[in-house]
Amino acid sequence: MPKMIRNVLSSLFKKPATAMYPVKKREWYAATRGHIEIDQDRCILCGICSRKxxxxxxxxxxxxxxxxxxxxxxxxxxxCAESCPKQCLTVKNEYTAPDTVKVTYTVTVPAKPKVPTETPSS
Ligand code: SF4
Ligand code: SF4
Structure with missing residues (x-):
């Protein structure tokens, strides 16, 4: 009993161990593995990420x-981000928001302009 009273009294003068969520939002750690994002302008649709x-x-x-x-x-x-040859995938440090339905995220990869090939003139 005396130990408990001592704990209660000492806790009265300490800062709270918890944050006031959602008023005070928690910062993600830099190395948190959250969701994958793509830079579709660099993607070449090679499919390596899908296979890996x-x-x-x-x-x-x-x-x-x-x-x-x-x-x-x-x-x-x-x-997938490690395997992508174009480094166009990034692991963001924010989690995917919870949802009640299974959601997929689709991007359209723009077509790359054709590089003109030089033919030797005769
Ligand atoms: S590995 Fe990279 S370049 Fe290849 S399809 Fe996936 S995202 Fe695109
Ligand atoms: S390889 Fe598959 S499971 Fe792993 S981060 Fe990429 S999409 Fe998610």
Whole structure:
């Protein structure tokens, strides 16, 4: 009993151990693995990220030029970002917002301008 009273009295003069969420939002740590983002302008639709993904969360449609991620299937391992030859995938440090339905996120990859090839003149 005396120990408990001592604890209660000392706690009265300490700062609270918890933050006043949502008034005071918590900062993400820099190394937090959150959601994957893509810079579609650099993507070449090679499909490596899709093949390497252990959760089969990424789908590539080369005909429609789309890159799709099933955020609810993604386990935030970051392997796709490590494997991308164009470094166009980034692991952001914010989590995907909770939802009541499974949502997928799709981006359309713009077509790259064709590089003209030089032919030797005769
Ligand atoms: S690995 Fe990179 S360049 Fe290839 S399809 Fe995925 S995001 Fe695009
Ligand atoms: S972070 Fe991992 S699970 Fe998520 S899409 Fe990339 S490879 Fe797949």
């Amino acid at each position: 993904c252990p959760a089969s969360a990424i789908t590539i449609d080369k005909t429609a030029r789309t890159w799709t991620i099933d955020r609810m299937a993604c386990v935030q391992c970051g392997y």
